[in-house]
Amino acid sequence: MAPLPRLAPMLATPGSLPPSRSEHLWSAETKYDGQRALIYLPGDHTLLIRSRSGDDITAAYPELHALADTLGGVPRVFDGEIVVLDEAGRPDFERLQPRMGLAGSPAKAARLAARAPVHLILFDVLFSAGQDLTGLPYVRRREVLEQLVDAAPTWSVPGAVAGHSRETLEFAREHGLEGIVLKRLDSVYEPGRRSPNWVKIRNVRTLGVVIGGWLPGHGRLTGLPGAVLAGQYEDGVLAYRGSVGTGWNERERADLAHLLGIAAMDECPFTPVPAVPGARWVLPRLVAEVRYTALTRAGLLRHPVWHRLRPDLAPDG
Structure with a gap:
């Protein structure tokens, strides 16, 4: 055969x-x-x-x-x-x-x-x-x-x-x-x-999230955010929804780096603290929209992609 x-x-x-x-x-x-x-x-x-x-x-x-x-x-x-x-x-x-x-x-x-x-x-x-x-x-x-x-x-x-x-x-x-x-x-x-x-x-959905931290980029992205850490307020606490690392153009990434630098702080704003090695925390005041396909049972975003910053919106916390 x-x-x-x-x-x-x-x-x-x-x-x-x-x-x-x-x-x-x-x-x-x-x-x-x-x-x-x-x-x-x-x-x-x-x-x-x-x-x-x-x-x-x-x-x-x-x-x-x-x-x-x-x-x-x-x-x-x-x-x-x-x-x-x-x-x-x-x-x-x-x-x-x-x-x-x-x-x-x-x-x-x-x-x-x-x-x-x-x-x-x-x-x-x-x-x-x-x-x-x-x-x-x-x-x-x-x-x-x-x-x-x-x-x-x-x-x-x-x-x-x-x-x-x-x-x-x-x-x-x-x-x-x-x-x-x-x-x-x-x-x-x-x-x-x-x-x-x-x-x-x-089928892509859009979600408003609060940025509570970021991860430094590598290589050509050194000094810039490689990903942001997103969350949503639930019962007054910021729940972690996952990291978003794609969807920016160069100008958006540079502008976001400037805003994240201004908002830097030492304490993690998420409850509970997510296991994200190397994370840098920020005051949870920046609101953004991300696109995603679904939420996992743990509440994390699947296939998240950056859509836009929403300076016109305030966090719900």
């Missing part, structure tokens, strides 16, 4: 919704917050799961081995995302994190699988029964995928809607999902490439 081709996953480019006149050229799928994986089924009822970096992570997810019994009689390669679902059926990255990195600890992986089982989202098929499918258009690969895979408790094929990207993005927003991925109906699969033919659009 010929070996399966070793492939790298195709990656999406961050972007925005297409113009209405070209919306019919795109299909929209839900964006899943999980671990990207390529699934190799050699045809002998075994499977190999590789991460985006190419590492063998098969042993970390024993509950997915059943896929080899169902689809493993014919050589195939699938692309997908490994997630852990919450009670509402939404991907919860926090619940997935303890499952990641356990390829070398199969006993621990098995114990965690019983408490927080993963679900595999299969959204593409790249090789099947001796045929390389990467050169086929997306719409044809979807047809093959849907013919091959029946939904099961541990895996499924995501829905795809052509020509209605705006409605799909709004649906994702209303249901608390991370966003959508748009895929051109005529696009081929480009292994290892971040392609404009796949566009990811996150």
